[in-house]
Amino acid sequence: MSTSASLFTRVLACAASALVVAGVAACAPPENKDSxxxxxxxxxxxxxxxxxxxxxxxxxxxxxxxxGTLNVIALPPDWANYGAIIKAFSDKYGIKVTSAQPDASSQDEINAANQQKGRSSAPDVFDLGQSVALANTAMFAPYKVATFDDIPAAFKDPNGTWVNDYGGYMSIGFDSAKVPPVTNVNDLLKPEYRGKVALNGDPTQAGAAFSGVLMVALSQGGSADDIAPGVEFFRKLKQAGNFLPVDPTPATIESGQTPVVIDWNYTNSSETKKLPSWTVFVPPNNAVAGYYYQAINKDAPHPAAARLWQEFLYSDEGQNLFAQGGVRPVRADSMAAKGTLDKAVAAALPVVDGPVTVPTPQQTEAASKYLSENWAAAVG
Structure with missing residues (x-):
């Protein structure tokens, strides 16, 4: 689905998409005694x-x-300002937050919950992308936060089984000290980018990567209904020797190992504070936007802490902390109307004037199926 929008709010009022980076704990801890x-x-x-x-x-x-404890998973500290959010929650309530392996896929969150069910180390809450979230709603506990009515209907399940929390745009981040400026997706096929272009994750499991392939597909004449041109582009990128099969992290960016990264704008933007030469480009004619899904594990070992975490995330304090991470908080419009949205932070949030694509759940499902059947052969 494509829509014309001059404001990010209008862009994301249509649908939600994307997957989030997550992780799985490796060992079998004691059985849960807290729930x-x-x-x-x-x-x-x-x-x-x-x-x-x-x-x-x-x-x-x-x-x-x-x-006394909250278990979170898939929350890198530089992602959507989660480092500051976790600290603020812990400081405010005196609750220890255990953050499990932040660098993996959305599906890994679900796998961790299944593998550790009944144990005290199981994740209490999820932060997922559309495809994985909607495929696993039976694992979520319905809960309505105090600010539930402030959240637009398009961004929540009516019963609170899941609620969108923040969103952003797909982008290309690049180190201007190491590569020529990227002005469009096709630049990435040039010899100057040999061995330099990384994608954040596997698009069959991680939504940042999924949305990256979708963005590329749009640039090649594809659409949310036809992601094949995106897969073909990455095949060409691999053949040209430009595709770098490294999962980018702040460390790989700052060391120069991954000088070009296709990722969400807020993740890429967080690197500009550490690396002044790091530049973020959102292709104006191929813009892809999406929201993430927040949910409570119905088998959460710390069910009260899980619910308090949700209350914090959707409070004015939590939403402003999200905004400080360069993402659009889901309650932004309501808070702006009430004068509780940090004006300076809101003014710095990115806006794309022009067509923006937000895939529907059906389009995401079809594209995910195509990727599962064709991605490995294209870049393997």
């Missing part, structure tokens, strides 16, 4: 669908502090 606690009303914390089920926000905070 199943009761609320003040006598119900199970794991079944609470709002703070009111605990007896109000103060009671939820008390229950979460009693658990």
């Amino acid at each position: 199943g606690g009761q609320t003040q009303s006598g119900g199970k914390a794991s079944e609470a669908t709002s703070a009111q089920d605990f007896g109000g926000m103060d009671a939820l905070i008390e229950a979460a502090k009693g658990e």
